[in-house]
Amino acid sequence: MRRRAHAVLIAVFGILVAALPALAHHSFTAEFNPDQEWSVTGVLTKVDWVNPHTATWVEVKDEKTGQVETWGCQGNPPGTYSRAGVHREDWRIGEVVTITCLAAKDGSKRWGFLKQIKYHSDGHVLVFRQGGE
Amino acid sequence: MNARRRNNRVIVSFLTAACSVGFLSLMPVSAAAQSSRAAASAAEAASKPTPRTPDGHPDLSGFYNLVDIYHGDPKEEKPGQHVVNRAENGSVFFDYGGANGGGGEEGNTRIRQTQNGKVNMLDRTCISCEEPPYKPEYMAKVKAIGDAMYGDASPLDPQYDCKPYGVPRGSLRGAGGYAMQIVQNAQVIAFLYEDRPGPYFRIVYLDGRGHPEDFDPSYVGHSIGHWEGDTLVVDVVGLNDDTWLGSGTVGPKYAMMHSDKLHVVERWTRTGNVITYEATVDDPVMFTKPWVMTPRQTQLAAPDDYIRPTMCIPYDKTHLVKKDNTPYNEMAAQSADNSEANASVPAANMVGSWNVTIHSTIEGILTEQWTVTQDGAKITGTVKTKNGDATLEGSLSGAIFLGAVTDGDKKYVVRGTAVDNDFDGTIRMGKNEFLLSAKRSK
Numbered sequence: 001m002r003r004r005a006h007a008v009l010i011a012v013f014g015i016l017v018a019a020l021p022a023l024a025h026h027s028f029t030a031e032f033n034p035d036q037e038w039s040v041t042g043v044l045t046k047v048d049w050v051n052p053h054t055a056t057w058v059e060v061k062d063e064k065t066g067q068v069e070t071w072g073c074q075g076n077p078p079g080t081y082s083r084a085g086v087h088r089e090d091w092r093i094g095e096v097v098t099i100t101c102l103a104a105k106d107g108s109k110r111w112g113f114l115k116q117i118k119y120h121s122d123g124h125v126l127v128f129r130q131g132g133e
Numbered sequence: 134m135n136a137r138r139r140n141n142r143v144i145v146s147f148l149t150a151a152c153s154v155g156f157l158s159l160m161p162v163s164a165a166a167q168s169s170r171a172a173a174s175a176a177e178a179a180s181k182p183t184p185r186t187p188d189g190h191p192d193l194s195g196f197y198n199l200v201d202i203y204h205g206d207p208k209e210e211k212p213g214q215h216v217v218n219r220a221e222n223g224s225v226f227f228d229y230g231g232a233n234g235g236g237g238e239e240g241n242t243r244i245r246q247t248q249n250g251k252v253n254m255l256d257r258t259c260i261s262c263e264e265p266p267y268k269p270e271y272m273a274k275v276k277a278i279g280d281a282m283y284g285d286a287s288p289l290d291p292q293y294d295c296k297p298y299g300v301p302r303g304s305l306r307g308a309g310g311y312a313m314q315i316v317q318n319a320q321v322i323a324f325l326y327e328d329r330p331g332p333y334f335r336i337v338y339l340d341g342r343g344h345p346e347d348f349d350p351s352y353v354g355h356s357i358g359h360w361e362g363d364t365l366v367v368d369v370v371g372l373n374d375d376t377w378l379g380s381g382t383v384g385p386k387y388a389m390m391h392s393d394k395l396h397v398v399e400r401w402t403r404t405g406n407v408i409t410y411e412a413t414v415d416d417p418v419m420f421t422k423p424w425v426m427t428p429r430q431t432q433l434a435a436p437d438d439y440i441r442p443t444m445c446i447p448y449d450k451t452h453l454v455k456k457d458n459t460p461y462n463e464m465a466a467q468s469a470d471n472s473e474a475n476a477s478v479p480a481a482n483m484v485g486s487w488n489v490t491i492h493s494t495i496e497g498i499l500t501e502q503w504t505v506t507q508d509g510a511k512i513t514g515t516v517k518t519k520n521g522d523a524t525l526e527g528s529l530s531g532a533i534f535l536g537a538v539t540d541g542d543k544k545y546v547v548r549g550t551a552v553d554n555d556f557d558g559t560i561r562m563g564k565n566e567f568l569l570s571a572k573r574s575k
Contacts, residue, residue: 030283031452039531051295051311051328051445074448076227079311079327079441085217086227098550100533106452106460116533118550123557124223127548 031074032102032113039100040071044117047091049078056091056114058099073101073114075128086126096120178432181405183363188319191363191403198312198434220568226559262385265378265414265424275389281455285380288450288461290389292377295330295445297352299376300369301397304335305410305429313431314440322358322365329445337367344370350393352376369397378414378424392418406433480510480529481551489571491560503571512536534558 028034042060054075061068081087097119101112117126184192218226267275278287286293297303303326306313311328324335337356348355354372358365372395379388391414400411409430415423454460484507491499503525505514514525516538525547527536532552538545538560549558549569556571 030286030454031449037530037533039533041532048446048448049443051331051443052292053448055446055448072448077311078443081227082441083438084227085219086225090225098532098552100530104452105454105458108452111452116548116550118557120552122223123555125226125550125557126224127226127559129227 028074028102028113029105031105033105034102036103037100037115038103038109038112039098039116041096041098041120042071044091044093044095044097044099045070046093047088049088051077051079054078054081054114056099056117058097069110071099071101071110071112073099073112075114090126091117092119178406179404183403183405186317186319190360191365192317193315193322193365193401193403193408194317195406196312196314196434196438196440197306197408197431198438218566222568224568226566262379262388262427263425264385264387265391265416265419266421267387267419268421271390271419272387275387278389279380279387282380282386283454283456283458285386286449286453287380288453290377290380291375292329293447293450293453295447296375297326297329297333299352300335300354300356300372300395301399301412301414301426302376302378304399304412305408305431312434312438312440325440327440327442331444332440332442337365344368350374354395354397363402365399365401367397367399367401369399370395372397390419391416394418408432479531480507481532481534483507483512483529483534483551483556485573487556487571487573489556489569492568492570493562493565494567495565516540 040058040060042058044056045059046057048055048057054077056073056075058071059068060071075081078088097117099114099118100116101114103109104111104113114128116128119125184194186192220226278289279285281287292298298306304324306324306326306328311326313327314325316323316325320338320340322337322339324337326333326335333353335353335356337358339358339360341359342357344355344357348371350371350373352373352375354369356367356369358367360366372391372393374391374393374395376391377389378391380386394417396415396417398413402409402411407430409428411428412426413423414420414426483505485505487503487505489501489503491501493499499518501516501518503514503516505512505525507513507529510529512525512527512529512534516523516525518540521540523538523540525536525538527534527547529551532550534547534549534551534556536547538547546561547558547569549556549571554573556569556573558569559566560569
């Protein structure tokens with residue numbers, strides 16, 4: 001029974017960062033479509049904890065053909081995450097996940113901007129939102 | 134997992150940092166002055182005593198960064214603020230508050246917020262910043278690149294190859310979540326940076342030497358400094374032409390390429406916990422006269438902040454699009470198949486009756502019942518609560534649901550994932566977001 005014991009949110013804190021363009025070195029809308037999402041289910045194989053943006057990688061197996069495809073999603077910079085309290089260990093490598101990402105504007109179909117990771121083992125989610133939504 | 138320990142650490146970190154004061158600004162001084170809160174905070178930081186070395190000069194040593202901890206009610210949402218909610222069960226909700234999203238503090242001339250609450254990055258320009266005085270033939274090139282860019286991002290910008298920002302663009306860091314450590318003694322000042330191409334450094338020699346005659350050009354050049362009163366004056370030559378002057382992260386939009394004849398004179402002044410950076414930049418090849426940059430400031434970081442020495446991988450470059458949303462690489466456009474991406478995951482089936490539990494930290498456990506009908510990815514339904522009926526609307530992207538419960542004039546955004554007979558997600562009620570779980574009844 002893969003049911004989760006939900007508990008209340010207990011830690012709530014905010015970090016103020018000056019509202020500068022410098023926060024991310026460019027707008028995600030220069031690369032991604034905020035109005036179009038995709039999601040796939042597969043194995044979380046890697047997170048690149050790198051500048052200027054983190055990248056999350058999932059391997060998706062086609063059950064019919066057995067073919068494995070790699071899907072990737074860019075996230076915010078590692079310093080932004082870690083200074084806000086979101087850490088690399090929150091990416092549980094090897095687990096089955098469903099990831100949801102904003103679509104790439106250049107048409108790359110297996111690339112996007114990370115919105116959510118859901119772990120199938122316990123239902124935990126990592127949700128990433130841009131403000132204003 | 135050590136969720137509780139993490140929470141404690143986070144809270145301790147919050148309290149520690151909350152004790153420090155500091156609004157950190159790399160924005161032009163004139164823009165900063167428009168924000169009274171920023172100005173007040175910067176004034177307070179600047180009023181601290183300026184540390185000095187044994188020989189009496191200002192000591193610039195310290196860790197500088199543009200991150201601050203929000204001091205107010207943590208449940209209250211403010212523009213320009215990252216918010217993290219970490220549930221005890223391990224789930225994490227991260228709201229980016231910067232330029233990509235809810236940013237747009239009033240008085241910040243570099244960010245304009247559109248009426249729908251999203252930031253229109255096409256408006257992201259440094260209005261008050263001085264632009265480099267390019268000769269007409271170079272200005273024509275710069276304008277052509279700039280006018281094609283979406284916002285201020287271009288794949289021609291060396292930063293998208295993870296190359297160092299160089300001098301003067303990257304001298305004063307603290308932007309983009311990146312930071313800067315300064316270490317100073319009587320002979321040298323070292324600037325340690327955390328971002329691209331990875332952790333790297335720059336040395337300014339204070340021992341009276343001149344520039345070497347056989348210096349090979351590099352990203353940070355060769356720097357010699359001396360003191361004029363309380364200001365450190367640094368003369369920089371030997372810069373290669375593989376950096377840009379601005380655009381993107383800092384500076385005005387039309388500040389791009391330069392020659393390897395660049396000559397930069399920087400003036401660094403520490404006042405209390407604030408550093409003011411001024412520079413005069415001459416490029417005899419491309420400029421009609423020296424470019425006097427608009428001064429910038431940064432400020433000491435929170436006491437527990439530190440360098441994150443991560444490397445850079447240029448994932449962005451090949452995906453940037455032009456102002457008209459078309460790819461730079463036409464081949465990529467032709468080979469791309471959006472329809473396949475759109476059709477890759479069929480919508481989950483949410484039809485049926487769902488017993489819903491909301492874990493409110495204010496009202497406790499709330500229960501309601503959803504009766505859901507579905508037309509493709511479109512979801513509609515009725516909601517029965519203890520206070521009466523409401524409606525549910527939304528859509529599915531694969532297993533991901535995004536929608537809202539509407540009760541009279543109140544709307545509660547619901548996000549979640551539907552897998553088999555389980556639905557897990559969140560519901561936003563006013564300023565708070567609560568975990569929501571549901572089970573489909575047989």
